[in-house]
Amino acid sequence: MTIAERQVTTVRDLTTEPFDTSVHLAHAQQQADARGYEDFLIVDVDSHHYENEASEEIAEYVPNEVLRNEILYQGISRKGISTGFGQYQDLGGRLIRYPKRKSEVVPPTPHRDVTLMRRWMDAMGTDIACMFPTPLLNLGLSPRVDLEVELAFGYNRWLCERVLSGDPRLKSMLYLPFNDPEACTKIIEEFGEKPGVIGFMVTSTRYRGVYDNAYVRTYKMLEERNLPLGFHTGLGGQEPGLSTCNRFLTLHALGFAWHNMLHLSNWVINGLPERFPKLKVMWIEAGLAWLPFLMQRLDNEYMMRHSDAPLLKKKPSEYMRDMYYTSQPMEMVDNAKALELTFEMINAETQLLYSSDYPHWDMDLPSVIYDLPFLGETAKRNILGGNAARVFNLEPVFSPRKLERRELKRRLSA
Amino acid sequence: MSEVCVGRREDIPDGGACILEVDNLEIGVIHHEGQFYAYRNLCPHQGGPACEGVRMAAVVDDVDAQNLFQGQKFNSSEMHIVCPWHGYEYRLSDGVNVCDARLRLKKFEVTERDGHLYVTI
Numbered sequence: 232m233t234i235a236e237r238q239v240t241t242v243r244d245l246t247t248e249p250f251d252t253s254v255h256l257a258h259a260q261q262q263a264d265a266r267g268y269e270d271f272l273i274v275d276v277d278s279h280h281y282e283n284e285a286s287e288e289i290a291e292y293v294p295n296e297v298l299r300n301e302i303l304y305q306g307i308s309r310k311g312i313s314t315g316f317g318q319y320q321d322l323g324g325r326l327i328r329y330p331k332r333k334s335e336v337v338p339p340t341p342h343r344d345v346t347l348m349r350r351w352m353d354a355m356g357t358d359i360a361c362m363f364p365t366p367l368l369n370l371g372l373s374p375r376v377d378l379e380v381e382l383a384f385g386y387n388r389w390l391c392e393r394v395l396s397g398d399p400r401l402k403s404m405l406y407l408p409f410n411d412p413e414a415c416t417k418i419i420e421e422f423g424e425k426p427g428v429i430g431f432m433v434t435s436t437r438y439r440g441v442y443d444n445a446y447v448r449t450y451k452m453l454e455e456r457n458l459p460l461g462f463h464t465g466l467g468g469q470e471p472g473l474s475t476c477n478r479f480l481t482l483h484a485l486g487f488a489w490h491n492m493l494h495l496s497n498w499v500i501n502g503l504p505e506r507f508p509k510l511k512v513m514w515i516e517a518g519l520a521w522l523p524f525l526m527q528r529l530d531n532e533y534m535m536r537h538s539d540a541p542l543l544k545k546k547p548s549e550y551m552r553d554m555y556y557t558s559q560p561m562e563m564v565d566n567a568k569a570l571e572l573t574f575e576m577i578n579a580e581t582q583l584l585y586s587s588d589y590p591h592w593d594m595d596l597p598s599v600i601y602d603l604p605f606l607g608e609t610a611k612r613n614i615l616g617g618n619a620a621r622v623f624n625l626e627p628v629f630s631p632r633k634l635e636r637r638e639l640k641r642r643l644s645a
Numbered sequence: 646m647s648e649v650c651v652g653r654r655e656d657i658p659d660g661g662a663c664i665l666e667v668d669n670l671e672i673g674v675i676h677h678e679g680q681f682y683a684y685r686n687l688c689p690h691q692g693g694p695a696c697e698g699v700r701m702a703a704v705v706d707d708v709d710a711q712n713l714f715q716g717q718k719f720n721s722s723e724m725h726i727v728c729p730w731h732g733y734e735y736r737l738s739d740g741v742n743v744c745d746a747r748l749r750l751k752k753f754e755v756t757e758r759d760g761h762l763y764v765t766i
Contacts, residue, residue, distance in 0.1 A: 237647045237766065239665045245697060246661035255729070258692050325727040325734075327698055564745075593731065596691050 250331035252347060252590075256354035262598045263356030269633035269640070271612045273597055274619035275352070275360040277463070277515050277557045277586035280344045280394075282364045282386060283307040284333065288393065293385035298378055307382075308366030318466075319479050320592045328590050345397040351589050352400065355596055358616070358629045361402045361429060362394075365591075368465050371437030376410045383408035387422050395427030399628045404430035404461045409437055412445035419452045429623040430459035432515070435490035436467035442501035450507045459511035459555070459622060464491040483593075491517040492525055495551070499529065502542025504550040511622055513555040516588060519573050520562040526551055526576060552578050555622055557586035558614065559595040571605045580610040584619045651755075651762040654681070662696060665764070672753060672764060675700065677724060677737060683764045684726065684740050685751035693730030695750055700724050700737060726750065 248254070263269075282289060286306040293299045312319075321329035337346040344362075352360055367386060370379050387405045395401050405422050407415045415431075422428050431453060433441075453460050466486040468474055473489070476482035491514045498504070498512065529547035533540055543550070556577060563570065577583060588594045600606070600614050620627060629637075649667050657663055657676040664686055665672045671686035673696020688695040702719040709715050724737040734743045740750035754765040 237649045237667055239649050239651070239667055241664075241666040242652070243664040244657075244661070245663060246658060255694075255697075258687070258694055262692055322727075322732045323701075325699060325701060325729075325732045327729045599691065 250327065250335050252328070252335060252350035253354055255328055256351055259351075259596050260354045260356070262596060263354070264636070266356075266598065266601050268356030268597065268601075269629075269636040272359070272616035272620060272627050272629065273355075273357045274585065274616040274623075274625065275355075275357045275587045275589070276513075276584040276619050277559060278348070278351075278360045278362050278589050279365050279591055280348065280362050281332070281366075282390075283366045285344070285389070285393075289382075289385050289389045292388040292392075293381050295377070295381050298381045302382075320483070322592060326592050329592075332590070341397040342393050344394050345401065348401055349398065353630050353632050355587065355589070356630070356633065357587070357597065358627070358633065359400050359402060359619070359625060360587075361404060361619075361623075362390075363403065363432065363463060364406065367406060368434050368463060369436060370406075371409060371434045372467075372469060376408075379408040380411050380414045383414065383418060384421075387418060391422060391425045391427065395425070399427070399626075400630065402427050402429045402623070402625075404428075404432040404459065407431045407433050407449070409433045409439060409446075412443070412449060415446070415449040416452060419449065419456070419458070423452075423456050423458060428458075429625065430461060430511075430513075432461045432463050433494075434465060435462045435494055436465040436486075441494050441497050442503065450503070450510055454507050454510040457509075457511075457624065459513050461513040461515050462491055462494050463515040464488075464517045488517050488521040491515075492521055495554075496525065496529060499543075499547045499550045500533075500540045502540065504553065505542045505544060511555060513557065513584070513622075515557045516559060516586070517556075518560045518562055519556065519558065519577070519583075520569070522551065522556065523569075523573055523576050548576070552576075552582065555582050555584060555618070557584050558600060559586040559588045560593040561595055561599050563599065567604075570603075574605070580606075580613055581618060583614045584622065585615045647766050648763045649766060651683075651764055653760055654757060654762055657681070657762075660700075662700075664694075664696060667766065670766070671696075672766075673697065673726075674755065674762070674764065675726070675737065681755040681757070681762055682737055683753040683755045684735075685753070687751070688728040688730065688733055689742075689748045689750075690728065690731060690733045693728045693733075695726060695728040695733070695735065698727045698729030701727055701734075703734075703743065 283306055286302055290299050290302040324330055337343045373379055383406045405428055464487045466482055467490050468482050473486050526548035533547050585600050597615055601611050651674050659676050662675040673684050673686040675682045684696055686694050686696040702721045703723040705718055705720050707715040707718050725734040726737050727734050735750050740752045742748035756763050
């Protein structure tokens with residue numbers, strides 16, 4: 232055997248290397264370059280930041296002095312092993328971006344969240360991202376309605392002023408304090424036209440029926456303004472049945488699907504698509520595998536129980552095909568046929584919107600869509616960005632890195 | 646087949662790891678309890694940097710002879726490489742994924758001569 236010596240070009244010592252999002256996602260950037268993402272727009276409709284790390288800043292935007300004092304004292308969230316309902320998504324330290332995130336060095340300006348968002352977006356080839364909070368996704372479960380309202384206003388004001396204003400690539404569907412319908416309408420009035428606001432979001436882990444007459448004004452306001460309404464699901468481990476889940480895996484697999492199944496079913500069967508035909512409704516972060524199940528289930532029961540859903544003029548699954556869905560976490564293990572069928576059943580080419588959920592544990596890169604063998608190039612580009620641009624009426628803003636690569640390609644081919 | 650020199654064994658402390666880049670090929674060299682292991686730094690799941698995460702012992706459910714669950718424990722005799730992107734786990738000894746043996750990290754042999762470590766590519 233002939234053994235030739237080859238040269239090592241770089242050596243990285245992981246023992247001492249500090250955490251940096253761009254390095255963590257260097258392979259994502261290689262994927263982006265290899266697939267030519269610079270040729271088209273990529274919009275990530277569900278990403279997150281950790282607003283709890285800016286608790287003191289957000290407190291400045293909370294007018295109520297008692298609640299402001301509580302936020303300053305204890306922050307927006309508390310974590311610890313005794314935290315209930317399976318809150319250990321970071322896998323006991325296995326996912327290094329969780330424990331190391333706080334040590335990542337950023338320049339003093341722009342806002343830390345702007346820098347961190349840009350770093351992962353540039354690595355993945357994402358041009359525009361819709362950002363959502365993290366701990367606040369559980370706020371709808373608080374029995375303190377006044378707290379939900381105060382924090383909703385405070386967080387939304389802070390996000391608009393300190394983060395969204397820092398980069399036109401950053402967007403959000405703002406938090407609606409759904410336990411106070413009147414406050415929802417005030418939020419839409421105050422923030423509906425703010426730069427970067429592309430819709431509004433209800434956290435799905437809560438106990439109010441979406442069919443309640445109290446929400447009619449909210450839905451009407453959104454429909455009139457052509458602003459989509461998103462339901463962002465969550466764990467919801469406080470549900471009596473789900474509270475038996477002693478492993479995060481079980482709770483996440485069931486809970487994230489369950490809460491959106493619940494609200495979507497109530498939405499359709501109560502005829503809300505007929506009452507608000509132009510309101511764009513989106514179901515966020517529940518993956519896709521639940522959709523064929525629910526379509527079949529609701530259609531079958533609807534045929535036998537028309538009197539339960541007399542407002543419907545077509546089958547529940549047909550209304551579901553008019554709605555929008557974000558893609559992550561896309562169930563991809565050993566089920567290519569099921570996935571392809573799911574795409575067909577929901578008209579994915581026009582109704583599915585790519586989402587990463589970054590930096591959360593089960594994030595999906597754009598390649599999960601781009602590499603699907605059953606999608607054509609147009610369908611891939613629609614799902615990765617075109618559908619979002621249409622649904623949210625987005626002005627395309629490309630990442631500077633992709634524009635540079637595009638220019639380089641143009642010069643090389645000239 | 647070719648060989649690359651990683652450096653001296655003391656360059657990678659026990660419990661540590663480094664990433665080598667050789668002609669656009671990234672290789673993770675891991676030092677665990679006196680042994681050196683080398684794998685391609687590429688997770689077959691979504692392409693994550695598999696060797697840049699932590700190594701953790703396998704977790705086992707302890708079920709006793711009466712079929713009663715007695716809690717979870719670490720099995721320190723089976724270490725796993727954990728991909729830092731999504732937590733996919735691979736056996737440190739052979740790079741085989743612990744949930745689906747069809748997935749594996751590409752393994753490279755590590756040899757030691759004259760106090761230097763070499764990876765065979």
